[in-house]
Amino acid sequence: SIPKKTVQRLLLYYRSLNFLLQQGIKNISSKSLAGLMEIRDSQVRKDLSYFGHLGKRGAGYDVLELRDKIARILGIEQVKNVCIIGMGSLGSALAAYKGFAALGFKVRAVFDNASHKVGRKIRGYECRPMEAMEKIIRQEDIEIAVLTVPADAAQEIAVRLEKCGIKAILNFAPVKLSLSRRVKVSNVDLAMEIKTLSFFIK
Amino acid sequence: SIPKKTVQRLLLYYRSLNFLLQQGIKNISSKSLAGLMEIRDSQVRKDLSYFGHLGKRGAGYDVLELRDKIARILGIEQVKNVCIIGMGSLGSALAAYKGFAALGFKVRAVFDNASHKVGRKIRGYECRPMEAMEKIIRQEDIEIAVLTVPADAAQEIAVRLEKCGIKAILNFAPVKLSLSRRVKVSNVDLAMEIKTLSFFIK
Numbered sequence: 001s002i003p004k005k006t007v008q009r010l011l012l013y014y015r016s017l018n019f020l021l022q023q024g025i026k027n028i029s030s031k032s033l034a035g036l037m038e039i040r041d042s043q044v045r046k047d048l049s050y051f052g053h054l055g056k057r058g059a060g061y062d063v064l065e066l067r068d069k070i071a072r073i074l075g076i077e078q079v080k081n082v083c084i085i086g087m088g089s090l091g092s093a094l095a096a097y098k099g100f101a102a103l104g105f106k107v108r109a110v111f112d113n114a115s116h117k118v119g120r121k122i123r124g125y126e127c128r129p130m131e132a133m134e135k136i137i138r139q140e141d142i143e144i145a146v147l148t149v150p151a152d153a154a155q156e157i158a159v160r161l162e163k164c165g166i167k168a169i170l171n172f173a174p175v176k177l178s179l180s181r182r183v184k185v186s187n188v189d190l191a192m193e194i195k196t197l198s199f200f201i202k
Numbered sequence: 203s204i205p206k207k208t209v210q211r212l213l214l215y216y217r218s219l220n221f222l223l224q225q226g227i228k229n230i231s232s233k234s235l236a237g238l239m240e241i242r243d244s245q246v247r248k249d250l251s252y253f254g255h256l257g258k259r260g261a262g263y264d265v266l267e268l269r270d271k272i273a274r275i276l277g278i279e280q281v282k283n284v285c286i287i288g289m290g291s292l293g294s295a296l297a298a299y300k301g302f303a304a305l306g307f308k309v310r311a312v313f314d315n316a317s318h319k320v321g322r323k324i325r326g327y328e329c330r331p332m333e334a335m336e337k338i339i340r341q342e343d344i345e346i347a348v349l350t351v352p353a354d355a356a357q358e359i360a361v362r363l364e365k366c367g368i369k370a371i372l373n374f375a376p377v378k379l380s381l382s383r384r385v386k387v388s389n390v391d392l393a394m395e396i397k398t399l400s401f402f403i404k
């Protein structure tokens with residue numbers, strides 16, 4: 001199976017190759033691609049080897065062909081349905097973010113438990129009550145939930161999401177979610193990011 | 203030097219130990235601490251070995267003593283001055299986030315180049331013009347800049363930040379910043395997070 005770090009780099013390859021196409025560059029060696037991304041040449045070859053032989057030895061890569069191949073591997077064209085739970089400051093900023101739609105993520109529904117928010121439009125989405133969450137996730141075939149609720153509410157909601165068959169959760173609450181392996185969880189802990197960053201500037 | 207992954211886990215130890223203190227637990231073995239955090243027992247011992255011998259063999263760790271030791275290592279008490287550049291949806295959500303202040307990060311100034319934002323209060327902070335950025339960073343002794351501007355504006359601002367002596371940048375724009383090693387950069391790429399997450403739910 002493919003390491004998570006390799007998958008993360010694939011998106012960087014995809015962006016770099018798009019940048020090269022905009023510059024009108026048709027062909028590139030693994031060495032130059034590595035230079036552009038500031039990673040080692042051997043890393044480029046190792047990453048791409050997971051996906052079959054993509055370049056010709058000594059002739060480098062065809063930029064358009066490599067970009068399209070990576071787009072297929074990443075499923076750039078695929079649309080994945082997403083919902084956002086907790087339409088506070090972070091949830092509503094994420095709802096407004098065009099970068100998700102550009103990668104094929106379509107926000108299909110947003111939820112909150114605050115009575116003054118439910119039934120109103122936030123960032124163009126009608127805010128739905130938490131009681132309707134399970135029904136709407138099934139109806140809209142939603143695979144990914146973005147969790148932007150307070151830390152003390154996150155676990156209980158995550159268990160409900162698991163029960164209604166959600167496939168993955170992008171969790172912003174600073175708590176570890178305890179769920180079965182059936183649900184993929186990715187935690188984004190912004191407080192940890194800034195704390196780690198500051199640790200190294202002693 | 204200490205691996206970044208270990209530093210990130212330190213914050214998780216800090217949170218877990220606080221949780222134990224709230225539950226009134228005074229002592230814990232590395233095995234139970236590992237269980238609480240869902241990591242291997244050997245990882246706990248390895249992480250804590252970077253910081254000297256913290257527990258007594260066979261007697262486990264004193265929860266309060268370990269928490270305070272980790273707080274000192276992380277510099278939880280230290281206040282670090284932060285500024286936010288780009289007060290759009292994400293920047294203003296981050297400005298409002300109480301989780302940063304709880305870890306000693308104080309937002310000292312916020313900046314934007316939109317004339318209808320400059321001079322007005324956003325989330326309680328007076329939005330300052332970009333022309334004043336260098337002066338205010340020096341005046342307020344700001345060490346960390348949070349960059350929440352569009353991708354095409356990020357590099358130019360990052361170079362200005364480097365020139366005025368910023369120590370670290372938490373970058374949310376989906377571009378790689380080219381700076382000297384003097385500035386520590388941490389990239390949070392939310393589009394990459396969700397794309398990587400969805401890759402594994404094929």
Ligand SMILES: NC(=O)c1ccc[n+]([C@@H]2O[C@H](COP(=O)([O-])OP(=O)(O)OC[C@H]3O[C@@H](n4cnc5c(N)ncnc54)[C@H](O)[C@@H]3O)[C@@H](O)[C@H]2O)c1
Nearest residue numbers: 086087088089090113114148149150153173190295296299
């Ligand atoms: N704002 C940020 O920049 C930021 C940064 C890092 C992490 N976070 C984390 O993201 C989460 C959201 O932060 P925020 O700043 O947007 O908070 P917020 O208070 O602005 O928003 C939280 C939202 O969740 C809703 N909510 C509360 N309990 C709920 C429940 N049981 N079910 C459904 N909805 C519920 C509230 O009504 C509110 O709209 C928090 O866990 C926070 O720690 C936020």
Ligand SMILES: NC(=O)c1ccc[n+]([C@@H]2O[C@H](COP(=O)([O-])OP(=O)(O)OC[C@H]3O[C@@H](n4cnc5c(N)ncnc54)[C@H](O)[C@@H]3O)[C@@H](O)[C@H]2O)c1
Nearest residue numbers: 093094097288289290291292315316350351352355375392
């Ligand atoms: N909104 C999100 O949830 C989200 C998620 C992931 C990544 N991002 C990234 O974070 C950044 C900000 O996103 P956003 O959604 O808040 O965008 P936004 O358009 O709401 O905010 C951008 C802000 O930057 C200001 N700005 C533009 N050019 C500037 C310049 N040269 N100098 C100073 N200020 C300038 C604008 O006036 C605006 O206030 C983008 O790079 C985006 O890709 C946002």
